[in-house]
Amino acid sequence: MKESTLQLINYIMILALLVTLALHLAMQAFLGVNGYADALSYQTAISRYRDALSVSLLTILLIAATYHGLFGLRNILLEWRQGRSWHGVVTLTTVGLAVVMLGWGMRTIVLAFGGV
Amino acid sequence: MVVELQDAPKPKEVTVVKVEFVPEQETVSNPQTVLLRVFRYNPKAKAGEPRMVTYRVPMSKGLTVLDALLWVKENVDNGLSFRYSCRMGICGSCGMLINGKPMLGCETQIAELGTDVVEVGPLTNYEVVRDVATDFTDFFRHHNKIKPYLIRTENGDGKPIEKELLQSEEQKLEYYQFAMCIMCGLCDAACPIVGMDKDFLGPQALAQAYRFGADSRDQGWPERAEVVDSPHGCFRCELAGSCSAVCPKGVDPGMGVQLLKRQVFRRKIAHH
Numbered sequence: 001m002k003e004s005t006l007q008l009i010n011y012i013m014i015l016a017l018l019v020t021l022a023l024h025l026a027m028q029a030f031l032g033v034n035g036y037a038d039a040l041s042y043q044t045a046i047s048r049y050r051d052a053l054s055v056s057l058l059t060i061l062l063i064a065a066t067y068h069g070l071f072g073l074r075n076i077l078l079e080w081r082q083g084r085s086w087h088g089v090v091t092l093t094t095v096g097l098a099v100v101m102l103g104w105g106m107r108t109i110v111l112a113f114g115g116v
Numbered sequence: 117m118v119v120e121l122q123d124a125p126k127p128k129e130v131t132v133v134k135v136e137f138v139p140e141q142e143t144v145s146n147p148q149t150v151l152l153r154v155f156r157y158n159p160k161a162k163a164g165e166p167r168m169v170t171y172r173v174p175m176s177k178g179l180t181v182l183d184a185l186l187w188v189k190e191n192v193d194n195g196l197s198f199r200y201s202c203r204m205g206i207c208g209s210c211g212m213l214i215n216g217k218p219m220l221g222c223e224t225q226i227a228e229l230g231t232d233v234v235e236v237g238p239l240t241n242y243e244v245v246r247d248v249a250t251d252f253t254d255f256f257r258h259h260n261k262i263k264p265y266l267i268r269t270e271n272g273d274g275k276p277i278e279k280e281l282l283q284s285e286e287q288k289l290e291y292y293q294f295a296m297c298i299m300c301g302l303c304d305a306a307c308p309i310v311g312m313d314k315d316f317l318g319p320q321a322l323a324q325a326y327r328f329g330a331d332s333r334d335q336g337w338p339e340r341a342e343v344v345d346s347p348h349g350c351f352r353c354e355l356a357g358s359c360s361a362v363c364p365k366g367v368d369p370g371m372g373v374q375l376l377k378r379q380v381f382r383r384k385i386a387h388h
Contacts, residue, residue, distance in 0.1 A: 003351040004380045078347065079312045087347060 010071045016064040020057055027054065049112030062105040070094045070101075150175045150226050152184050154196065155213075155237035158246050168235075169193075175226065181236060182210050182221035185248070198248035205364060208300030212248050213237040218302040220364045239305035255301050258317045261343050262325040267336025281333040294327035294372050296365045303359035303369045315348040319359035322350050323372030329379050337383060345384075350376045 027048070028039045038044050048054040077090045149172050157166040171192055173184045182200055189196045200210040203222045210221035215235050226234055242250035270277045297320065304310045304318040317325075325344045328334050344350045353373045360370040 002345050002384075003347060003349060004345045004377075004384055007351045007377075008381060008384075075352075079309065079352070082313055082315050082348075 006071065010068060013064040013067045013071075016060055017068055020061040020064060023057055024061055027057075046112065049109065050115070052113075055109055055113050058109055059106070062102065062109070066098055066101045066105070070098050073097075148175050149173060150179075150184065151233040152181075152188060153233055153235045154185070154188070154248065156196070156247050157238075157244055159244060160246075170233075177227075179226050180222055181212070181214055181219075181224045181226060181234060184226060184234070185221060185236065196248075197246040199250075206298060208298035211239050211250075211300040211302050211305065213239055213305070218305040218362045220300060220302070223364055239301060241305050241307065241310045242301070252301060254314065255299075255304055255318070255320070258321040259299065259324065261317065262321050262328070263336055263340055263343075264321075264324050264328060266328065266331060266334050267339060268333070269335060283332055287332040290332070291327045291330040293367055294323050294330075294369075296367050297324065297327075297369075298365055300364060302362045302364060306358040306362045308356050308358065309352055309354060313348060313352060316352050317344070317349055319353070319369035319373055322353065322376055323367065323369035325350070326372045326376040326379060329376065341380060341383065344376060345380050350380065353377075 029036050048058075071094075074090055074094045077093075078087065152171045152173050153168050154171065155166065156169045158164040171188045173179075173187050182198075182203060185196065185198050186200075189198075198210065198212065198221070200222065201207040202209070205220055205223040208220070211218060212221050213219075213236065214221070214224055215229060215231060218239055221236075236248060238244045238248050238250045242252065242255070245251050268277065299320065301320065303320050303323075307316075307319055309316050310318045322344060325340055329337055329340055350373050353370075355370065355374070357370045359373075360368045363369060
């Protein structure tokens with residue numbers, strides 16, 4: 001994939017992060033049932049995972065944060081060393097990490113949404 | 117914007133050998149002389165370790181760092197190596213590290229530096245050929261990669277261009293400031309990414325890629341895009357801005373790279 005395509009996706013993910021993170025924090029602080037004091041209680045946290053809108057928001061946040069973070073890591077590693085084989089190792093590592101992070105995160109979201 | 121480059125990697129400091137040339141037994145505080153601390157190193161000499169050598173140079177009005185180096189070469193040490201040509205900021209040959217900052221030796225007057233001791237060394241991010249002279253092979257390789265000339269179908273077909281390629285003032289202003297580049301390489305010396313990634317095209321080559329890509333007479337975008345939209349192309353730039361801070365001709369290569377990124381996106385979207 002071209003660098004410009006990866007960068008373009010990164011810009012989109014940054015915008016998605018800005019919106020979803022702001023909404024996520026707002027939901028934690030202001031939109032909770034009993035306000036900020038109750039925001040981190042078990043019941044409030046679980047109730048968010050049962051709400052379709054909240055789950056969609058968390059899913060987008062997970063995808064955007066994973067891509068943005070790993071894209072940054074990839075850039076740092078590619079600056080650190082150069083070479084075709086290193087490029088391949090870095091790409092495989094970041095894709096692998098993305099699969100693990102998205103898999104684990106989605107598993108949590110889906111299981112909580114399903115009431116497990 | 118002023119970016120201090122004190123943290124830029126400096127040549128290895130080893131033994132300081134003081135070889136002073138004192139014409140009239142002047143002291144350090146004498147305003148009629150200046151101490152020039154010059155990096156000396158010959159990588160080909162087996163026993164040659166990098167070292168800083170101090171020379172006392174007579175001060176005169178308008179004395180530039182290049183003048184001082186020439187004085188040392190003529191009067192004290194004719195083995196001192198540095199590169200220069202026009203002596204008036206046009207050829208871009210005398211780029212060097214002056215008091216830790218990439219500058220042109222011919223355009224930098226010693227009086228304006230405001231220091232008793234002037235430290236001169238080779239540009240960072242380049243291999244040392246000898247003393248202050250550096251190897252520009254990679255720099256020109258990167259410059260050639262972006263095809264720094266107007267590409268037109270006539271060139272490929274071998275047909276003559278039969279009409280003038282007129283431009284409006286607006287079309288010329290799209291790229292004009294980047295045409296002022298004298299290829300002195302100071303921007304690449306200041307760039308932290310060039311220091312990390314030797315394959316990174318660097319601010320000079322990337323700004324020139326924009327310069328030709330933005331020229332209404334050019335038709336070579338597809339060829340150039342392959343080079344600039346690569347893992348070591350314009351998207352490696354992290355906007356440190358030090359390239360623009362050191363340019364002696366007032367060119368803003370940092371902006372050139374950002375405009376190039378925009379150009380890549382625009383043409384990519386237009387293509388699809």
